[in-house]
Structure formats: structure tokens, C-alpha cells
Amino acid sequence: MPELPEVETVRRGLQPYLEGEELAKVTLNRADLRFPFPERMVDRLEGARIISLSRRAKFLVAETDRKEKLVMHLGMSGRFTIHDPDIPVQQNPGEFAHAQATNPKHDHVELLTGKGVRIVFNDPRRFGYMQMFGEADGDPFSEVGPEPLSNAFSGESLYEAFRGKKSPVKTALLDQHVVAGLGNIYVCEALFMAGISPNRLAGNVSRKKCDVLAQCVSEVLERAIQAGGSTLKDYAHTDGALGYFQHSFKVYGREGEACSACTKPVLRKVQSGRSTFFCSHCQR
Numbered sequence: 306m307p308e309l310p311e312v313e314t315v316r317r318g319l320q321p322y323l324e325g326e327e328l329a330k331v332t333l334n335r336a337d338l339r340f341p342f343p344e345r346m347v348d349r350l351e352g353a354r355i356i357s358l359s360r361r362a363k364f365l366v367a368e369t370d371r372k373e374k375l376v377m378h379l380g381m382s383g384r385f386t387i388h389d390p391d392i393p394v395q396q397n398p399g400e401f402a403h404a405q406a407t408n409p410k411h412d413h414v415e416l417l418t419g420k421g422v423r424i425v426f427n428d429p430r431r432f433g434y435m436q437m438f439g440e441a442d443g444d445p446f447s448e449v450g451p452e453p454l455s456n457a458f459s460g461e462s463l464y465e466a467f468r469g470k471k472s473p474v475k476t477a478l479l480d481q482h483v484v485a486g487l488g489n490i491y492v493c494e495a496l497f498m499a500g501i502s503p504n505r506l507a508g509n510v511s512r513k514k515c516d517v518l519a520q521c522v523s524e525v526l527e528r529a530i531q532a533g534g535s536t537l538k539d540y541a542h543t544d545g546a547l548g549y550f551q552h553s554f555k556v557y558g559r560e561g562e563a564c565s566a567c568t569k570p571v572l573r574k575v576q577s578g579r580s581t582f583f584c585s586h587c588q589r
Contacts, residue, residue, distance in 0.1 A: 309363060309453070318544060323416075338383075350375065360486075376435065377433070378434050380432030408427075460515040463483075463518060467508055479579075489557075572585055
């Protein structure tokens with residue numbers, strides 16, 4: 306599933322084409338994705354102007370001039386592609402490995418801007434979804450933790466969130482109430498960088514180590530965003546390209562390979578139904 310860096314990469318790719326633009330036409334090619342589309346979604350979006358395109362946790366949030374928000378989740382295999390009539394071939398920002406062409410039969414949502422740019426959401430597995438929220442609905446993210454790249458996230462906030470927790474630190478970091486947008490890939494990488502065992506109980510992580518961990522989380526995410534996000538199976542950039550941060554993974558997906566720091570083998574174990582990759586020598 307795309308994590309924070311992947312979603313942020315998609316947001317940055319879509320932003321120049323959506324932000325400030327009017328949606329001239331909205332086409333839904335089926336009645337649902339993971340969930341049914343919002344009631345009157347087409348009527349609520351057609352003719353509306355996108356004021357801003359932001360990201361919260363792993364969600365894209367398009368705010369319209371009708372005081373509504375379109376909240377989008379990519380699911381497991383969802384991707385956006387941009388078809389700009391003024392640019393016959395999309396240019397790839399960076400050394401990306403190209404994804405295979407998407408199958409048009411999985412083009413479920415099409416947004417046509419007033420400038421003639423067509424933005425298509427393609428999702429073969431249909432685990433993605435879209436929801437709409439008005440002012441009366443309140444903040445859909447009120448229960449979500451701080452953004453890990455914001456000033457609200459720090460060693461102190463992490464230490465307070467961990468206090469008293471009996472769950473492993475790996476599991477705690479995946480809790481979206483603790484910190485927003487973290488997923489399996491970057492939690493494994495951040496714990497390795499911080500030298501913290503994924504088996505350590507969250508409540509036993511010292512304040513000093515929380516400072517280190519918070520810094521490592523931010524660094525890992527920033528590096529991944531700069532590289533265009535990781536590429537696991539179906540994930541693709543908005544221009545159809547794949548990110549290349551996966552080539553820099555220190556432990557994730559490297560079971561049995563030599564640790565880059567000590568040469569001992571990288572181990573894998575299952576925690577809360579997910580694979581955890583770590584070095585038992587470097588992480589304590």
C-alpha cells in the first residue's frame with residue numbers, strides 16, 4: 306500500500322494540474338470502488354474550483370470553492386495519470402523505472418479540467434476510495450496523530466504517545482493515532498536508522514531515544530519523497546513512472562542479506578500480521 310512519501314509524491318504531481326482549476330466534467334465509470342461513491346458526487350464536483358490539494362496522513366484532500374473536501378485514498382493499487390493535451394509525452398522527474406501501462410478497463414474516475422487536462426484514477430484492485438465532507442461534517446482527521454514532517458511531531462510528542470504502551474514500538478508507530486501516515490516500509494527503515502529493536506516495548510523507549518527516532522522518521526520520509534517514493538508492485542507516480550527509493554532500503558525486503566552496517570543477516574518476523582525486517586545486532 307502506498308505510504309506517506311508515495312502519496313506526497315502523487316500530490317506534488319497532481320498539484321500543478323488541479324490546484325486553482327475548475328472541474329469541467331467528472332465521469333464515474335462504475336458505482337463504487339472499495340465503498341460506494343459519495344452521494345451526488347458528480348453534481349457536487351462539476352463546475353467547482355479546486356482551491357487546494359493537500360495531504361493528510363495517506364489521504365489526498367482536494368478542497369473546493371463550495372466549502373467541501375474530496376478525500377481520496379489510493380488503496381493497494383490506485384494511481385492517477387495525467388493527460389495534458391499540451392504535453393504529448395509526460396516527462397519523468399528523475400531516474401525512474403517505468404511502470405507497465407495501465408489497463409483502461411480499470412479507469413474508474415475521470416476529472417476533466419477547464420484547460421482540457423484529463424486526470425484519470427485507475428485502480429485494478431478497487432481498494433481505493435473517495436469520500437466528500439462538508440463544513441457540517443467536521444474534521445474527518447480529528448482522531449489522526451501529528452504529521453511526521455510537521456512541527457507538531459517531535460521526540461517529546463512521540464515519548465508522550467508511547468508512555469504506558471505495552472505494545473512493541475513497531476506496532477505503536479503504525480498506529481495512526483500516534484503519528485499520521487507511517488506504514489510498514491518506513492517504520493522498518495526508521496527503526497533501523499535509530500538502532501531500536503522492533504521488539505522493544507514502546508513504553509520502554511527513553512525520551513532520548515524518542516528524540517533520535519523522531520529525527521530518523523523525518524529523515525527517512527524526506528529521502529523517500531526526494532526520490533519519488535518507493536515502488537512496491539503496483540505503485541506508480543502520477544506520470545506513470547516508478548520511484549526508486551526502494552533501491553536504498555537498508556532492511557525492508559532484505560531478509561537473509563547482509564546488514565549494510567555489520568554484515569550479519571537481516572532478519573524477518575511477523576508482527577501484527579505484517580513482516581518486520583531488522584538487524585538483531587544493530588537494533589537493540
